[in-house]
Amino acid sequence: MDVSQVEGDAILFISGLSTPEVIAAVEGTFVAFHRRLRDMQAVTTCPCSACANISMLKLKFVVHHGKFSRQRLGSVEQLHGTDVIVAHRLLKNSVPSKEYLLVTDAVLDRLPTGIRDRFTPHTESFDLGAISGGYQEIAHLWEEARARERQRVAPEEAQVNSEVTVDAPIDLVHSLMLEPDVMQRYLFSDDVVVIPGARGEELGSEFHCHHGGSVVTLRVVSTEPGRELTLYSDQPTDMYITTRIADEGDGRTSIMRSFLWDEPADAEVAEGLRQMMNGTVLAGEDAMREVFEEKARAARPV
Numbered sequence: 001m002d003v004s005q006v007e008g009d010a011i012l013f014i015s016g017l018s019t020p021e022v023i024a025a026v027e028g029t030f031v032a033f034h035r036r037l038r039d040m041q042a043v044t045t046c047p048c049s050a051c052a053n054i055s056m057l058k059l060k061f062v063v064h065h066g067k068f069s070r071q072r073l074g075s076v077e078q079l080h081g082t083d084v085i086v087a088h089r090l091l092k093n094s095v096p097s098k099e100y101l102l103v104t105d106a107v108l109d110r111l112p113t114g115i116r117d118r119f120t121p122h123t124e125s126f127d128l129g130a131i132s133g134g135y136q137e138i139a140h141l142w143e144e145a146r147a148r149e150r151q152r153v154a155p156e157e158a159q160v161n162s163e164v165t166v167d168a169p170i171d172l173v174h175s176l177m178l179e180p181d182v183m184q185r186y187l188f189s190d191d192v193v194v195i196p197g198a199r200g201e202e203l204g205s206e207f208h209c210h211h212g213g214s215v216v217t218l219r220v221v222s223t224e225p226g227r228e229l230t231l232y233s234d235q236p237t238d239m240y241i242t243t244r245i246a247d248e249g250d251g252r253t254s255i256m257r258s259f260l261w262d263e264p265a266d267a268e269v270a271e272g273l274r275q276m277m278n279g280t281v282l283a284g285e286d287a288m289r290e291v292f293e294e295k296a297r298a299a300r301p302v
Contacts, residue, residue: 019110039204158258168296
């Protein structure tokens with residue numbers, strides 16, 4: 001979806017996605033919004049009232065399907081047409097919820113029954129006439145996502161555990177663990193693009209790891225600086241990886257990783273995934289040793 005206009009506290013998007021894809025994108029955006037609010041609360045040290053009350057922020061969506069034309073004045077492009085007016089008018093509505101997704105009949109008509117049935121019928125009356133559609137409350141989406149999210153993987157519950165000791169001091173290992181050029185080496189990625197976390201901190205940061213034509217997204221879900229961090233990965237299945245580091249003395253550091261993922265229902269696929277992960281984790285140990293020791297040698301005074 002592309003941003004068309006920013007109007008006060010509202011943002012107008014346009015999209016060429018299918019209608020079910022738009023609904024999925026909206027729901028994903030809602031969860032990401034609340035995840036970022038939570039992370040900002042966790043890392044902020046600002047005592048101002050805005051930061052203190054950040055959890056009070058709410059998000060609402062209005063979705064309409066229709067036609068529009070574009071008009072450009074200088075560097076500013078605006079959308080025009082009756083359907084654009086419909087979307088704007090619906091921003092002022094009587095939906096009995098603080099966080100909702102309001103859609104018009106034009107959207108409902110393009111949704112499969114399973115999704116359409118989640119909406120409660122709703123009509124608004126304007127000078128344009130009555131605009132019918134439906135709404136659904138969406139606060140539960142964040143509650144459900146938060147309930148599914150892990151903060152760490154204990155070694156005893158992991159499907160694969162890994163441990164490697166490197167000739168590099170713990171402070172160096174900690175500072176480099178999430179550096180893109182280092183991650184690229186031990187994750188065997190072609191490129192790693194970073195999206196900073198809340199207030200630029202590690203928590204909530206994302207790493208988009210490019211492997212050929214595919215992209216794996218890793219997100220920091222919890223961190224204890226200098227000791228432990230947990231990442232969520234969206235491929236090859238939902239996966240959590242907790243990395244713990246410990247000072248072994250004499251400038252050496254142990255790196256322990258615990259992997260836990262959703263098992264595929266098919267036993268053959270599940271076994272194939274386990275074998276792939278065992279091989280990848282083992283190769284990752286060698287890659288970690290190589291990159292951290294290389295960085296440690298480069299950091300030593302000549």
